[in-house]
Amino acid sequence: VDRYWEPELDNETRQWLAVARDLGVNYFGPLAEELDRDERYPWENVKLLVESGLVSLFVPREFGGKELSLTAVCAVAEEVSRACSSTGAILAAYALGAYPILLAGTDEQKSKYLGELMAGDAVSFALTEVGAGSDASAIKTTAIREGDRWHIEGEKIYIGNGGASRYYVVFAKTAAEGSIREGTTAFMVDRESPGVIIDRYESKMGIRGTNTSNLKLDTYVGHGDIVGELGRGMRLAFQTLNVGRITVASQSTGIALAALDAGVAEAARRQTFGASIIDHQGIGFRLADCATATTAARMLTYEAASAFDQGKDVSILGAMAKLFASEAAHDAANTAVQVFGGDGFCKPCIAERLYRDQRVLEIYEGSSEIQRLVISRSLKALANSPEG
Numbered sequence: 001v002d003r004y005w006e007p008e009l010d011n012e013t014r015q016w017l018a019v020a021r022d023l024g025v026n027y028f029g030p031l032a033e034e035l036d037r038d039e040r041y042p043w044e045n046v047k048l049l050v051e052s053g054l055v056s057l058f059v060p061r062e063f064g065g066k067e068l069s070l071t072a073v074c075a076v077a078e079e080v081s082r083a084c085s086s087t088g089a090i091l092a093a094y095a096l097g098a099y100p101i102l103l104a105g106t107d108e109q110k111s112k113y114l115g116e117l118m119a120g121d122a123v124s125f126a127l128t129e130v131g132a133g134s135d136a137s138a139i140k141t142t143a144i145r146e147g148d149r150w151h152i153e154g155e156k157i158y159i160g161n162g163g164a165s166r167y168y169v170v171f172a173k174t175a176a177e178g179s180i181r182e183g184t185t186a187f188m189v190d191r192e193s194p195g196v197i198i199d200r201y202e203s204k205m206g207i208r209g210t211n212t213s214n215l216k217l218d219t220y221v222g223h224g225d226i227v228g229e230l231g232r233g234m235r236l237a238f239q240t241l242n243v244g245r246i247t248v249a250s251q252s253t254g255i256a257l258a259a260l261d262a263g264v265a266e267a268a269r270r271q272t273f274g275a276s277i278i279d280h281q282g283i284g285f286r287l288a289d290c291a292t293a294t295t296a297a298r299m300l301t302y303e304a305a306s307a308f309d310q311g312k313d314v315s316i317l318g319a320m321a322k323l324f325a326s327e328a329a330h331d332a333a334n335t336a337v338q339v340f341g342g343d344g345f346c347k348p349c350i351a352e353r354l355y356r357d358q359r360v361l362e363i364y365e366g367s368s369e370i371q372r373l374v375i376s377r378s379l380k381a382l383a384n385s386p387e388g
């Protein structure tokens with residue numbers, strides 16, 4: 001399906017894409033079924049991502065990185081996700097944790113944390129709490145100033161890469177009253193500090209090779225551990241998610257491509273009533289629709305990444321890309337299950353696995369409902385604007 005349309009990528013990005021493809025075909029793809037079955041975090045894949053440099057493409061040159069565009073990060077995320085959904089999600093989690101530092105960190109923070117990230121020590125993005133997922137402003141974790149230090153207390157949940165990361169960007173309330181949006185601050189927290197406890201690992205429906213944990217905090221950090229400005233943490237979280245959603249869109253197109261690859265191959269192979277099932281229009285047309293939606297999702301995703309690289313506001317385009325691409329992945333995986341028939345309902349079958357893997361794409365980093373909310377609010381603002 002990727003033959004019908006290809007993004008225009010510069011030579012350097014193409015070279016990185018070739019590295020990702022090679023690792024995907026030879027290492028990540030062959031391991032995907034085992035990771036899912038055994039619910040195992042693939043340290044060997046992480047090592048390959050770190051050693052090849054794929055995990056840190058976005059790190060600026062002045063901090064020792066490649067300083068590649070979001071377009072390049074997305075191209076690689078798509079390719080890795082196409083081979084193994086879990087490994088793609090791990091790669092995306094590395095980027096999500098790093099972006100608050102990239103967007104708002106001091107040079108000292110960038111040098112320390114991005115340097116460690118290039119050596120494999122990941123940072124996780126820790127926003128969600130029991131009562132605060134879609135409604136992120138409802139967070140209850142507090143940070144109270146005590147002299148030069150801040151006492152952070154609370155519990156985060158569903159932290160992507162949580163148990164594998166060394167650091168966390170933790171969003172905590174720093175104002176007892178007033179606007180929570182203005183009264184939230186981002187802090188760097190070291191897993192090795194006293195009072196940082198992980199004691200719950202989620203057992204998930206899909207992307208079972210990823211590590212998703214809680215993070216209990218009763219700990220102290222220094223004033224220098226604030227990321228960005230005091231009181232501007234929620235803005236930073238949303239700015240980060242604007243980028244993260246485009247990366248999730250790339251994970252989605254990677255999984256959609258994998259589902260189509262599998263579905264089309266099986267539909268061309270399997271015969272019923274004297275014909276390949278792709279020749280029965282009920283199946284062939286469904287695959288045609290999925291191929292069209294996946295191609296459109298890729299175009300939208302690359303366009304959103306390119307808009308970000310040009311410094312444009314991607315809050316709406318990114319929401320559209322994530323919404324459309326995650327739903328395209330859902331349809332492609334659902335169709336693949338149907339194409340495989342009984343086999344598609346039983347393990348081990350790639351369609352069955354992808355059907356479970358894709359489901360989270362419609363939930364994390366803003367559910368589909370939240371993306372529709374973001375887009376519809378913007379439509380309302382347009383209608384009410386003088387040019388509306």
Ligand SMILES: Cc1cc2nc3c(=O)[nH]c(=O)nc-3n(C[C@H](O)[C@H](O)[C@H](O)COP(=O)(O)OP(=O)(O)OC[C@H]3O[C@@H](n4cnc5c(N)ncnc54)[C@H](O)[C@@H]3O)c2cc1C
Pocket residue numbers: 093124125126127128130131132133134135157158159160161204212360363364365366367368369370373
């Ligand atoms: C595998 C995994 C990894 C994750 N990784 C991270 C991470 O790294 N860092 C992090 O901070 N969080 C992470 N999350 C959390 C994730 O972002 C949240 O689960 C998600 O935002 C949804 O929040 P919630 O689970 O509290 O659901 P809720 O907010 O309770 O929503 C439940 C349902 O209600 C709908 N809903 C809520 N409000 C509205 C509304 N206004 N209009 C219409 N429908 C609405 C939602 O769309 C959803 O369908 C992860 C989650 C998972 C499952």
